[in-house]
Amino acid sequence: MTEPTTLPNEPDTGVVSPAAAPVQPRPVLAAAALASREFVRFIRQPNRVVGAVGQPVLFWLFFGAGFHKSLQIPGSGQQDYLEYYFPGTLVLILLFTAIFTTISVIEDRREGFLQSVLVSPIPRWAMVLGKLAGATAIAVAQGGLFLLLALTIGVTPPWWAWLSLVGFLVLTSLALTGLGFVLAWRMDSVQGFHAVMSLFLLPLWLLSGALFPNPAGWLAAITTVNPVTYAVAGVRRLLYADSTVALPADLPSLPWCVAVTAAFALVTFAASCKVAGTRTTGDLL
Amino acid sequence: MPAIEVANVSYRYPQRQALANVDLTVNEGEIFAFLGPNGGGKTTLFRLLATLVPLQEGSIRIFGSDVRTQADHVRRRIGVVFQAPSLDKKLTVAENLKYQGWLYGLSGQTLRQRSQQMLQNLGVADRAGDRVETLSGGLRRRVELAKACLHGPRLLLMDEPSTGLDPAARIDLWQYLRQLRDRQGVTIVLTTHLLEEAEKADRLAIMAAGKVVALDSPDNLRAEVGGDAITVAAADVVALAAEIEAKFGLRGSVLGETLRLHEASGHEWIPRLVEAFPNEIRSITVGKPTLEDVFIARTGHRFGDDVSLPS
Numbered sequence: 001m002t003e004p005t006t007l008p009n010e011p012d013t014g015v016v017s018p019a020a021a022p023v024q025p026r027p028v029l030a031a032a033a034l035a036s037r038e039f040v041r042f043i044r045q046p047n048r049v050v051g052a053v054g055q056p057v058l059f060w061l062f063f064g065a066g067f068h069k070s071l072q073i074p075g076s077g078q079q080d081y082l083e084y085y086f087p088g089t090l091v092l093i094l095l096f097t098a099i100f101t102t103i104s105v106i107e108d109r110r111e112g113f114l115q116s117v118l119v120s121p122i123p124r125w126a127m128v129l130g131k132l133a134g135a136t137a138i139a140v141a142q143g144g145l146f147l148l149l150a151l152t153i154g155v156t157p158p159w160w161a162w163l164s165l166v167g168f169l170v171l172t173s174l175a176l177t178g179l180g181f182v183l184a185w186r187m188d189s190v191q192g193f194h195a196v197m198s199l200f201l202l203p204l205w206l207l208s209g210a211l212f213p214n215p216a217g218w219l220a221a222i223t224t225v226n227p228v229t230y231a232v233a234g235v236r237r238l239l240y241a242d243s244t245v246a247l248p249a250d251l252p253s254l255p256w257c258v259a260v261t262a263a264f265a266l267v268t269f270a271a272s273c274k275v276a277g278t279r280t281t282g283d284l285l
Numbered sequence: 286m287p288a289i290e291v292a293n294v295s296y297r298y299p300q301r302q303a304l305a306n307v308d309l310t311v312n313e314g315e316i317f318a319f320l321g322p323n324g325g326g327k328t329t330l331f332r333l334l335a336t337l338v339p340l341q342e343g344s345i346r347i348f349g350s351d352v353r354t355q356a357d358h359v360r361r362r363i364g365v366v367f368q369a370p371s372l373d374k375k376l377t378v379a380e381n382l383k384y385q386g387w388l389y390g391l392s393g394q395t396l397r398q399r400s401q402q403m404l405q406n407l408g409v410a411d412r413a414g415d416r417v418e419t420l421s422g423g424l425r426r427r428v429e430l431a432k433a434c435l436h437g438p439r440l441l442l443m444d445e446p447s448t449g450l451d452p453a454a455r456i457d458l459w460q461y462l463r464q465l466r467d468r469q470g471v472t473i474v475l476t477t478h479l480l481e482e483a484e485k486a487d488r489l490a491i492m493a494a495g496k497v498v499a500l501d502s503p504d505n506l507r508a509e510v511g512g513d514a515i516t517v518a519a520a521d522v523v524a525l526a527a528e529i530e531a532k533f534g535l536r537g538s539v540l541g542e543t544l545r546l547h548e549a550s551g552h553e554w555i556p557r558l559v560e561a562f563p564n565e566i567r568s569i570t571v572g573k574p575t576l577e578d579v580f581i582a583r584t585g586h587r588f589g590d591d592v593s594l595p596s
Contacts, residue, residue: 022358022361022362022436022437022439023361023389023390023391023436023437024361024390025361025388025389025390026390026392029387029390029392030387030388030390032387033383033384033385033387033388034384034388036384037373037376037380037384040375040376040380041373041375041376044375045375111369111370111374112367112369112370112371112372113371113372113373115337115365115367115369115371116365116367116371116385116388116432117388118337119335119336119337119360119363119365120360120385120388120389121357121360121361121389122388
């Protein structure tokens, strides 16, 4: 395709007359723009899909199969490890996706896309909402795919639990993407985020009852205050909503899990709006 | 109402002072350039005007709205083209414009019509369905411009718009900017470190070391320097300058290995100087003063020199 060397001589330079009233921004439409962009970008980079789903699924298969005979989760009745480890893997997929997607804030800043958003007349909360909604859509899409694997291990929740599970995944993803956003916003390199991931985010997941049920001592204290615990527990509750399978006795109740996760999502959303609303020279890293 | 009023603006980075007591006014419908070397403060001023960084000291009004308290008003009326590309390379040209429209509250038929019109005006309509990453630098720049103008801004701010453009593309750009100004009265403000680009502006502010050192039309600025510019190169230029001053009473400025003199009837001075110092002078040229001469006259530095404020 050849490039035109001169501009065509149009009678007018545009249909837009600047003398007309200035545009009226619509925050929800603006958020939709950012969310939709996030999703389109994701679909066009298949390696991200593989990265976010592939690793947890492999872990699930390997750990599950490896510990199958050697580990019996106390108080988990007839569950084998593959089954026990399933909700944790689901949350890990959400966590990975949340992280990979919010890391893109760093890229957006470096590649320049973010600056055009920052000078547009949209409130910062709309920008945050767009980013988190896009990331959440991606996470739920991936988590939802993995969720179907539950059928292969004989877990068959009733229809209403499937629907509730999707809703609960949305809530959990919002909370985790919000957390990722707060951490990524001020960072100037993806490398910096890796440290946060291995020292903070992964331990958060490890101590959530995903790998082993509520331990004793100081680990128990961490597990209790760790909000991710309630995400994993909520998924577990819903997966076995109608089942006779005995769940660990100290597993938090479903309403409590939903309440904690909702609060977690609200707090991280508010924190994201706060960090993104503070204008500094750091916006230009 | 002026498009931009900057009053007493100073800006400090942790390491250095970027702007010091800058005052200036840009009229509506003007093409106005900030010319200066790197570190002169023009990009900082651009960022303040674009509401990208918060104002530290002084005040800036854009169409009467204060950037500090009415950033929202300002943002609806400005279109910004950054030096670094702001297009999403993974999206198509049309998608980039669509999302930009959504950010500004445009949607549906209006948005489609505007995008199409913008792309046609900039000669990139046939690439609407292509991903930005497949476009050449020049075409990306056009899409960037379409993106910035999509919502019909009254003020277009551009940071080093010619960066990465070949000469033909630069001519196109300026043709478009003039159309935009002439037909729609859009005020255009741009930063540049290219003297020949600043020449094309209606008025320009020359910035050095965080200050506005000159502000006028290119013609007036050159006329102020007056006469002809004589450039003399010599091995020991300092000694030569002293001798020329002693012999002819001409005072010039020494810049690196050259001496710059501004005199009426420069052509008459050439033979006299060459005859007086046949061995010292390595080369000598005469020309009309350029914006570079204006810069030298105002700052005592050559344009390429990195001049920054002491911290």
